[in-house]
Amino acid sequence: MKLFKDRNKELEMEIDLYLNCLQTGSNDFLEGVKAYLRGESEQFSARIKSVTEQEKDADDHLVNIKYVLFRYNLVPDLSADILELMDSMDDIADVAKETLQELQVIRPNIEASLIDDFGHIAKKSNKAVETLIKGVRIYLTEFTTVEDYITKTNLFESDVDKLLHNLKIKIFDEALQCTLGEKLLLNKFADEFAKLSDIAEKVASKLSVFRFKRSI
Amino acid sequence: MTELLITALFLSAGLFMGWSLGANDAANIFGTAVGAKMIRFKTAAIICGVFVIIGSVVGGTGGAGTSQTLGELGAIDKIAGAFAVSVSSAFTVMMMSKKALPVSTSQAIVGAIIGWNLFAGFQTDTSIVVNIVQTWVFTPILGAIFAVIIYWIVKYFIEHTKIHVLRMDKYTRYGLVIAGAFGSYSLGTNNIANVMGVFINVSPFDDIVIANTITITGVQQLFLLGGIAIAVGVFTYSKRVMTTVGNNILDLSPITAFVVVLSSAFVLFVFSSEGLYNFLTARNLPAFPLVPVSQSQAVVGAIMGIGLAKGGRNIGVSKLGNIAIGWVLTPLISMVISIIALNVLQNVFMQPVVG
Numbered sequence: 401m402k403l404f405k406d407r408n409k410e411l412e413m414e415i416d417l418y419l420n421c422l423q424t425g426s427n428d429f430l431e432g433v434k435a436y437l438r439g440e441s442e443q444f445s446a447r448i449k450s451v452t453e454q455e456k457d458a459d460d461h462l463v464n465i466k467y468v469l470f471r472y473n474l475v476p477d478l479s480a481d482i483l484e485l486m487d488s489m490d491d492i493a494d495v496a497k498e499t500l501q502e503l504q505v506i507r508p509n510i511e512a513s514l515i516d517d518f519g520h521i522a523k524k525s526n527k528a529v530e531t532l533i534k535g536v537r538i539y540l541t542e543f544t545t546v547e548d549y550i551t552k553t554n555l556f557e558s559d560v561d562k563l564l565h566n567l568k569i570k571i572f573d574e575a576l577q578c579t580l581g582e583k584l585l586l587n588k589f590a591d592e593f594a595k596l597s598d599i600a601e602k603v604a605s606k607l608s609v610f611r612f613k614r615s616i
Numbered sequence: 617m618t619e620l621l622i623t624a625l626f627l628s629a630g631l632f633m634g635w636s637l638g639a640n641d642a643a644n645i646f647g648t649a650v651g652a653k654m655i656r657f658k659t660a661a662i663i664c665g666v667f668v669i670i671g672s673v674v675g676g677t678g679g680a681g682t683s684q685t686l687g688e689l690g691a692i693d694k695i696a697g698a699f700a701v702s703v704s705s706a707f708t709v710m711m712m713s714k715k716a717l718p719v720s721t722s723q724a725i726v727g728a729i730i731g732w733n734l735f736a737g738f739q740t741d742t743s744i745v746v747n748i749v750q751t752w753v754f755t756p757i758l759g760a761i762f763a764v765i766i767y768w769i770v771k772y773f774i775e776h777t778k779i780h781v782l783r784m785d786k787y788t789r790y791g792l793v794i795a796g797a798f799g800s801y802s803l804g805t806n807n808i809a810n811v812m813g814v815f816i817n818v819s820p821f822d823d824i825v826i827a828n829t830i831t832i833t834g835v836q837q838l839f840l841l842g843g844i845a846i847a848v849g850v851f852t853y854s855k856r857v858m859t860t861v862g863n864n865i866l867d868l869s870p871i872t873a874f875v876v877v878l879s880s881a882f883v884l885f886v887f888s889s890e891g892l893y894n895f896l897t898a899r900n901l902p903a904f905p906l907v908p909v910s911q912s913q914a915v916v917g918a919i920m921g922i923g924l925a926k927g928g929r930n931i932g933v934s935k936l937g938n939i940a941i942g943w944v945l946t947p948l949i950s951m952v953i954s955i956i957a958l959n960v961l962q963n964v965f966m967q968p969v970v971g
Contacts, residue, residue: 408782476653478785541778614781616771616871 411468415486415540418461419533422492425454426529426596429496433522433593436503437515448500455493462490481610485536488606491599492529499592508585511576517567521560521593528556528600532607539607539614546611553604560597564590623820626695629702631845634811636706637721638668638849640713641807643857644880644915645799648873649792650858657855663793664800664854665847671804672811672843673836675888682809682888682908683816683835689744690729693971695818697736700961700969701728702814704954708946718942720910721810723752727947729814731954736970751907752943755883756936759917760924762879767925770875788870795877799911802884804843809908812842872922879921880914913939 432447465486469479510518535549570576571586578586646660676683692698705724712719726748733740779787821834868876886892886904896903916935961967 408780408786411782412780478781482781540781543781544775613869616767616774616869616875 411465412540414461414464414468415482418458418465418486419489419536421454421458421461422489423530423533425451425458425493425496426526426533428454429500429596430522430526432500432503434519436500437510437519444500444504448497448504451493451497451500455497458490458493462486477613481613485539485603485606485610488599488603489532489536492596492603495592495595495599499589499595502592503589506585506589508589509578509582510586510589511578513576514567514570514586517563517570518590518593521563521567521590524556524560524563525594525596525600528553528560528597531556532600532604535604535607539611543611543614546607550604550608550611553600557597557601557604560594564594623695626699627815627820627841629699629706630812630815630842633702633706633709633721633725634842634845635849635853636709637803637807637811638665638846638851639853639857640849641803641911642800642850642854644911645796645803645877646792646854647858648868648870648877649789649796650855652870652873654789654792654870655796657858659793660796661851661854663797664850667797667800668804668846668850669840669843671801671806672808672839672846673804675801675805676808676839676843681890682806682906683813685744685748685905685907686725686729686809686813687816688741689726689748690733690738690740691817692729692732692814693817694968695815695820696961696965696967697732697958697969697971698814698818700957701725701732701954704728704731704957705810705950708950708953712946712949717945718912718938719946720913720942721807722908722910723942723946724950725810725814725908727950728954730947731951732958732969734951735955735958747905748907749943751887751905751909752913755887755909756913756917756920756939758886759879759883759914760921762882763875763918763921764925766875766879767872767922770871771925774871788874791874792870792877795874795881798885799877799881802881802888803911804846806884806888806908807911808839808842808846811845812838813908868919875922876915876918879918880911883914883917884909884911910942913942 428447428451432444432451435441435443435447466483469483531549531552535546535553538549539546567590568587571578571583571590576583642661642664646655646657646664649655650657650660675681690701692701702725705721705728708724708727709719709721726745730740730745774784815838816835819834819838821837823834824832824837826832887907887909889904890906893903893906916939920936958969962969
């Protein structure tokens with residue numbers, strides 16, 4: 401009977417692979433930023449290559465997820481929730497790739513006094529994404545504890561905001577010997593590094609709604 | 617030939633009642649599943665139709681079923697009288713539904729039978745009336761009790777098992793199909809008395825014996841006809857009810873709908889299961905009386921039960937008031953219409969309505 405045909409395994413696997421790509425992409429972003437800050441150009445290039453591949457794979461898996469969701473007719477409400485969740489997470493891979501590529505193209509000169517700050521923002525952003533992805537996996541299987549992950553994601557995002565604010569103060573401090581153009585460029589990259597945590601926060605709030613919808 | 621046509625005409629009132637029951641009550645069973653596109657309407661209608669017929673024929677034709685209770689309330693002995701009673705209750709249901717008043721076929725038929733008693737000059741056994749009314753009151757309460765228990769079990773299951781959301785979706789579909797089948801069976805078993813119960817004493821069907829082993833009784837044939845009428849109602853009109861008119865459970869989540877459908881099915885089942893009745897009475901335990909009850913009111917009770925289990929949120933207490941109004945208003949209106957219809961049949965159409 402068509403009604404009882406099991407297509408869930410296929411979809412579960414696609415979602416799993418998709419989340420793996422996003423996680424790897426986010427890790428590549430962090431390692432890429434670290435390599436750039438340390439001036440390790442070979443490592444940096446390798447990370448760009450990897451993050452590009454992950455982004456492409458993530459796109460492929462997302463297409464497959466959409467295909468399976470539409471083709472095998474899950475409950476429309478659940479399909480819509482899963483699709484919205486997965487779609488909004490796609491930005492993680494996109495932003496990770498775009499940020500590293502912009503670093504490669506623009507090559508901003510990051511002053512030694514600011515390296516740690518940029519590094520911390522990238523690290524906390526990655527943490528926010530990592531916690532979010534764990535939360536999404538938990539939502540799919542054991543949704544009652546998902547709120548813990550949502551809270552943690554928001555905490556990391558909040559940390560990033562604080563770090564970003566402090567970094568901006570340093571960037572625009574008169575003591576920093578840079579032109580205004582250079583300062584604006586550093587400011588833009590600080591924002592770019594923090595973007596991942598903003599995406600994580602947005603997805604986490606969606607996750608919170610979906611979790612509420614699943615509770616009976 | 618003329619007699620056959622007249623019999624068919626008189627039976628048509630019961631068939632219309634069955635059609636109306638199928639059209640309206642299937643929405644309470646499969647409304648959420650079809651509305652949420654978890655189950656296709658065609659699949660739901662086939663399951664509902666088949667199990668309603670099985671329930672009507674297998675569960676509804678026992679010796680002490682819900683029809684017996686209606687028979688004890690008023691033993692209608694002329695087919696024209698049965699027609700008047702049936703058509704009056706069907707008309708009451710239709711009229712009150714149009715006015716959006718709370719109505720149940722079970723309450724309408726009881727009122728119409730009492731109307732027949734009054735018209736015929738027979739005394740109505742008040743102990744049976746009290747028994748029936750108590751059951752009506754107990755229906756939403758029992759619906760709520762079952763819902764609370766099932767809700768807690770389902771909640772525990774969901775929260776303590778690491779089931780993937782996609783697999784949970786599949787299990788919910790299975791659950792809705794099984795609960796829907798059970799709900800349809802219980803509806804057939806319990807409510808067939810409303811459709812064909814008044815025709816039992818005047819059944820035009822003789823027993824059919826197949827190969828000297830299988831006997832299909834006249835009552836079974838009558839109830840099969842009623843079951844088919846309900847199934848036709850499900851196929852022809854319930855989709856419209858599910859998608860346009862709406863119902864009590866349409867806006868529920870699939871899992872909550874599963875709890876509600878299962879709870880209301882249990883309510884109808886306990887008020888129509890002879891097996892359970894015999895089991896309890898044999899052990900000197902208080903048994904559930906075999907009385908046709910309102911599925912919609914069991915559903916309302918179940919929804920309130922879930923509200924209570926969730927901590928008392930979203931309980932529409934006004935609906936209880938509406939149900940109570942229905943307990944009084946429906947039998948009264950039906951009784952009056954029944955007396956008028958019996959008068960018209962006897963004095964205008966010269967049909968004997970009382971034996």
